[in-house]
Amino acid sequence: xxxxxxxxxxxxxxxxxxxxxxxxxxxxxxxxxxxxxxxxxxxxxxxxxxxxxxxxxxxxxxxxxxxxxxxxxxxxxxxxxxxxxxxxxxxxxxxxxxxxxxxxxxxxx
Amino acid sequence: xxxxxxxxxxxxxxxxxxxxxxxxxxxxxxxxxxxxxxxxxxxxxxxxxxxxxxxxxxxxxxxxxxxxxxxxxxxxxxxxxxxxxxxxxxxxxxxxxxxxxxxxxxxxxxxxxxxxxxxxxxxxxxxxxxxxxxxxxxxxxxxxxxxxxxxxxxxxxxxxxxxxxxxxxxxxxxxxxxxxxxx
Numbered sequence: 001x002x003x004x005x006x007x008x009x010x011x012x013x014x015x016x017x018x019x020x021x022x023x024x025x026x027x028x029x030x031x032x033x034x035x036x037x038x039x040x041x042x043x044x045x046x047x048x049x050x051x052x053x054x055x056x057x058x059x060x061x062x063x064x065x066x067x068x069x070x071x072x073x074x075x076x077x078x079x080x081x082x083x084x085x086x087x088x089x090x091x092x093x094x095x096x097x098x099x100x101x102x103x104x105x106x107x108x109x
Numbered sequence: 110x111x112x113x114x115x116x117x118x119x120x121x122x123x124x125x126x127x128x129x130x131x132x133x134x135x136x137x138x139x140x141x142x143x144x145x146x147x148x149x150x151x152x153x154x155x156x157x158x159x160x161x162x163x164x165x166x167x168x169x170x171x172x173x174x175x176x177x178x179x180x181x182x183x184x185x186x187x188x189x190x191x192x193x194x195x196x197x198x199x200x201x202x203x204x205x206x207x208x209x210x211x212x213x214x215x216x217x218x219x220x221x222x223x224x225x226x227x228x229x230x231x232x233x234x235x236x237x238x239x240x241x242x243x244x245x246x247x248x249x250x251x252x253x254x255x256x257x258x259x260x261x262x263x264x265x266x267x268x269x270x271x272x273x274x275x276x277x278x279x280x281x282x283x284x285x286x287x288x289x290x291x292x
Contacts, residue, residue, distance in 0.1 A: 011141045012114050015131050015148070018141075020121030022149040024178060030159030031166045031177035038164045045288040047161045048193040051186065052254040053261030053284030054154055055245035058182065060265040061277055062238035070269055078235030082242055092243050099239030103232030 078103030112219040119215035123208055124181055127151040127275075143273075150275035157282060158185055165197040179204025186244040253287055260284035 039047060063079050064070050078099035085095040122128055131148035159177050162185065166176045180200065184207055188200035228234070249255055261284030268277035 012111070012135065014141050015135060015144045016114050016118045016121070018145040019127060019131055019148040019152075020118065022145070023122045023124055023127065023152045023155070024174075026149075026152050026155040027159050027177045027180060028174045029156050030161070030163045031173040032170050034160060034163035035173070036164060036167070039160070042290055044193070045290040046285050047157065047288070049253065049257035049285040049288030050157050050161060050282060051189060051248045052245060052258040053281055054158075054182075054278065055186065055241050055248060056258035056262035056284070057265035057278045057281030058241040059238055059245060060262045060281075061269060061274075062234065062241060064266070065269045065274070065277070067274060068270055068272070070266070074232075075235040075238060078232055079238055079242065082235075082239035086243055086246055092240070095243045096236045096240050100232035100236035103235035104230060105232075107230055107232070 074103045074106035077106045112216070115219040116212065116216050119212045122148070122152070123178060123211060124152050124155070125211070147273055147275050150273065150279055153275075153279050154282065155180065157285075158182075161185075162188075162195050162200060165195045165200060167197075176201065179208060181207060183207060183240070183244075186248070189248065191250050257284045257287045260287060 038044070063075055064072055078101075081102040082095050082099040085098045090098070118128055118131075122131075127148040131144045135144045158180060162177075162180055163173075166173045168176070181204065184200055184203035185195075187203050188196045190196060245258060249258065261281035264281040264283060265277040268280055272280075
């Protein structure tokens with residue numbers, strides 16, 4: 001990136017432009033290149049397991065992750081409340097609100 | 110970051126976690142390169158996610174590109190059926206609703222966010238973890254899926270202290286390799 005161009009745009013707009021273009025490209029690769037074709041069965045088995053692997057990672061990073069640290073804080077109480085709600089077969093919205101409510105309450109005390 | 114920049118970012122980078130990552134690096138006086146890298150690493154997961162939904166999108170390349178932009182973690186997880194196929198109506202419908210709420214919510218937050226206070230004091234960080242957990246439970250329908258989740262979660266847990274935000278999530282996709290089937 002040339003210095004002049006970098007100065008011309010503010011750094012915020014530069015990030016907005018780079019990240020926007022990158023995200024659109026990431027999301028477009030599969031749909032545009034694969035078209036309407038389905039994957040061969042071996043690959044389909046792998047893609048099927050993307051959901052559990054990715055969601056588990058999102059749970060972990062959102063529950064105990066911080067910037068290059070593991071932090072065990074009030075969020076875990078919220079997660080415990082969510083687990084109880086999930087076991088009681090509560091609707092998704094109840095699960096989410098229970099987690100937020102318990103965490104907020106714990107931070108208040 | 111200004112109101113207009115926030116709204117434009119929500120409209121083009123429709124993926125909340127990446128926006129939060131870029132904004133937090135910028136607000137900590139990080140470089141343009143660091144902010145963009147963190148956000149794009151987080152969004153690299155949309156390459157495999159896009160591949161998984163490619164068969165239910167329709168039309169020519171341009172329409173497929175636009176439909177692909179509506180795919181976010183939540184619309185993707187909601188539309189996934191137990192047999193691993195995707196419900197096109199739910200995928201597109203949830204994507205449109207989420208997109209509209211996200212862009213208008215960003216505008217409202219950018220204009221009046223200071224009145225709301227700190228999102229952490231409202232427990233919103235735990236709410237996202239709970240949402241992903243509930244969605245994960247919906248995806249667990251085989252022993253193989255349990256193993257994939259354990260591998261993915263363990264990789265993420267192990268890498269958080271050592272890598273930039275986003276990297277643990279990308280690395281955790283290696284858990285999907287348990288899905289390999291021999292002919």
